[in-house]
Amino acid sequence: MKLFKNISRKSTEKDIEQKLVIPLLKSWGYQESDWQREVWLGRKRADFILCLPNQTPFQIPYLVIEVKAPRCQINNQIWQLHDYLRHSQALFGLLTNGLEFQVFYQNHQDIISLCRYNQQEFADNFQRFHIVLGRPTSIRVSQYLQKTRIAFHQQVMINLCKFFPANALTPPNPMTSNASSPTTPTSAIVTTVFNNKGGVGKTTTTINMAAALSHLGKRVLLIDIDPQANLTTGLGIDPLLDVEQQDKKDITHLLTENGVNVADTIISKRWNKIVLDIVPSHIRLSDMEATLIQGIDIDRVLAKKLSKIRANYDYIFIDPPPSFGKVNTISLMASDSVLIPTQLAPYPIRALEYVMNRIMAIRAARDGQLNVLGLAVSMYNRSATKQAYEMLQEMNRILNHHPLGAMVPVFPENTWIPQRNIVANTPGKGYPLAWAEYDSNLSTSEKEAALDAFNAYLELAKYVIQLTTP
Ligand SMILES: Nc1ncnc2c1ncn2[C@@H]1O[C@H](COP(=O)(O)OP(=O)(O)OP(=O)(O)O)[C@@H](O)[C@H]1O
Ligand SMILES: [Mg+2]
Known part of the structure; x- marks a missing residue:
């Protein structure tokens, strides 16, 4: 696989980030503006965090990535990725040292290891990663989660308005799309x-x-x-x-x-x-x-x-x-x-x-x-x-x-x-x-x-x- 040709056992963590992880993210449809680097999560900084889309304050991180140098055993670093997943509430985690790839899914507080692959296995399963971790899926999932959360908060606001009717709370705005919100019979x-x-x-x-x-x-x-x-x-x-x-x-x-x-x-x-x-x-x-x-x-x-x-x-x-x-x-x-x-x-x-x-x-x-x-x-x-x-x-x-x-x-x-x-x-x-x-x-x-x-x-x-x- 072309992505692997620029890295060797002597590569540094930075090499893996620049020559492997960033090209990988790009091949999955992401742009630089989609990720943040070196983000504090708990007491350490995660290498990459991808949050999509950014339309509401309920930003739902989709993927957290921790990168290590090839000489580092990723086995010893799993705790770190778990920690990041718990702190960020991200759905997926990827831990890699360029030679091995471990992918996790966070099911509430339960973190499940989906796979651990070497380079060859990763390349063989590339299409699956593209679908599961790629930008189009992350957008669809984030939009779905946002809608659910918005509906939840809207309901809470409606109920709170019953208890605090005065000036403390204003009833929620319609939180649906422009065109589908209840319309007054006006013309734009x-x-x-x-x-x-x-x-x-x-x-x-x-x-x-x-x-x-x-x-x-x-x-x-x-x-x-x-x-x-x-x-x-x-x-x-x-x-x-x-x-x-x-x-x-x-x-x-x-x-x-x-x-x-x-x-x-x-x-x-x-x-x-x-x-x-x-x-x-x-x-x-x-x-x-x-x-x-x-x-x-x-x-x-x-x-x-x-x-x-x-x-x-x-x-x-x-x-x-x-x-x-x-x-x-x-x-x-x-x-x-x-x-x-x-x-x-x-x-x-x-x-x-x-x-x-x-x-x-x-x-x-x-x-x-x-x-x-x-x-x-x-x-x-x-x-x-x-x-x-x-x-x-x-x-x-x-x-x-x-x-x-x-x-x-x-x-x-x-x-x-x-x-x-x-x-x-x-x-x-x-x-x-x-x-x-x-x-x-x-x-x-x-x-x-x-x-x-x-x-x-x-x-x-x-x-x-x-x-x-x-
Ligand atoms: N208030 C502002 N302060 C600083 N920069 C601004 C401001 N408003 C616009 N700009 C910048 O000025 C440039 C031209 O603005 P904009 O693209 O909105 O103009 P436009 O009339 O739509 O251009 P075009 O004719 O190419 O469509 C852009 O780089 C924009 O970021
Ligand atoms: Mg213009």
């Missing part, structure tokens, strides 16, 4: 987060504002119509592993296949109280301009398909790419309104004229049925207020000279999103900012920065609710 407002200037914060605004709206109890659907798929990956969905390889549908199928409905493409993600439904994107969308142009009534395809599920949501946001004519038209034609993220900086401000021209063209094609919610400021540098106010003046000057300018308000300062590293870092971790407080890998100051920025997104969400509530 569909908004394209639009700016044909690249990198102004469209995707970041969409993700975190949507999370804030969900935090405030709103039902939100996000549609990633950008081939870059930044929204999809920023919310922890891998277009290849989680969509394509699972035979699921994405935005490309939704746009081009008559029989595919929005509901067929939705992936629901949960981070504690925050629930987001997402239509994922895929890089192959970038090759589809020609196909899209040939499609019959393609400009209205998304509008038509969305009309079937609008009643399930309060807000639907579409995240388009910076410049890709056809999908931008499709998005705007499906929308009731537009929200324009912008930076208070010279280039993004100069681009506003083009943004408004494009909106005007769509309004003309649709008899004016496209509202502009306004300009949401992203990446605001709080230590350069003077420059920001100069830019604000310049922005107002551009707006005053444009026929659409009067209907494009600049959002108030309390909704401006501060420029902070943590805002740029959380998409790489696959969760919205609001979830940062549960990430044990972040420092206290990073958590504080995340909270500060998320508070700005909450203000932005409240303002959007105010604007869109009759």
Whole structure:
């Protein structure tokens, strides 16, 4: 087996980790962000712990791995893995020195040894390990366990509310998926987060504002119509592993296949109280301009398909790419309104004229049925207020000279999103900012920065609710 060729009896523990365990985890579908290294469990540190998925505080570790050097007898180390399993409550444990592999399953407090294999036996049974310990199974198992626990806590809360009815407890939020939660007979407002200037914060605004709206109890659907798929990956969905390889549908199928409905493409993600439904994107969308142009009534395809599920949501946001004519038209034609993220900086401000021209063209094609919610400021540098106010003046000057300018308000300062590293870092971790407080890998100051920025997104969400509530 190829994995074993780089290790020998003289290899160190580090060699086994780098040359065997990490490639092994990758071959089982895991990515680096799925595992934590050197995690304290009791009085010692486990080499790897894999927790999936990370949507609730009830993180259920799936697999704990302890690695030893080949000269070390793993027999003598079993106690250590048992200890880790008990402390972490993980379901599976793997103990290896690169030559031998012992796998355990934790059945409540009872720890069962499933097998002890040498390299050859391990290679012969590789497919079994792939199925039992691989990422797709770990996701399915974790999701099932989370649902059970959530239902349990929901029931406890309902009962506690009977005993402590005053202010101490608020009845639980519906903890089911967005779309299946009891719906009020409203129709979602569909908004394209639009700016044909690249990198102004469209995707970041969409993700975190949507999370804030969900935090405030709103039902939100996000549609990633950008081939870059930044929204999809920023919310922890891998277009290849989680969509394509699972035979699921994405935005490309939704746009081009008559029989595919929005509901067929939705992936629901949960981070504690925050629930987001997402239509994922895929890089192959970038090759589809020609196909899209040939499609019959393609400009209205998304509008038509969305009309079937609008009643399930309060807000639907579409995240388009910076410049890709056809999908931008499709998005705007499906929308009731537009929200324009912008930076208070010279280039993004100069681009506003083009943004408004494009909106005007769509309004003309649709008899004016496209509202502009306004300009949401992203990446605001709080230590350069003077420059920001100069830019604000310049922005107002551009707006005053444009026929659409009067209907494009600049959002108030309390909704401006501060420029902070943590805002740029959380998409790489696959969760919205609001979830940062549960990430044990972040420092206290990073958590504080995340909270500060998320508070700005909450203000932005409240303002959007105010604007869109009759
Ligand atoms: N408040 C913020 N503080 C720091 N960095 C930010 C902030 N908002 C966005 N960024 C970073 O700025 C870059 C551009 O943001 P984003 O991807 O959201 O823009 P976009 O308009 O969607 O880009 P594109 O046009 O490529 O789709 C990203 O690297 C993002 O992480
Ligand atoms: Mg984007």
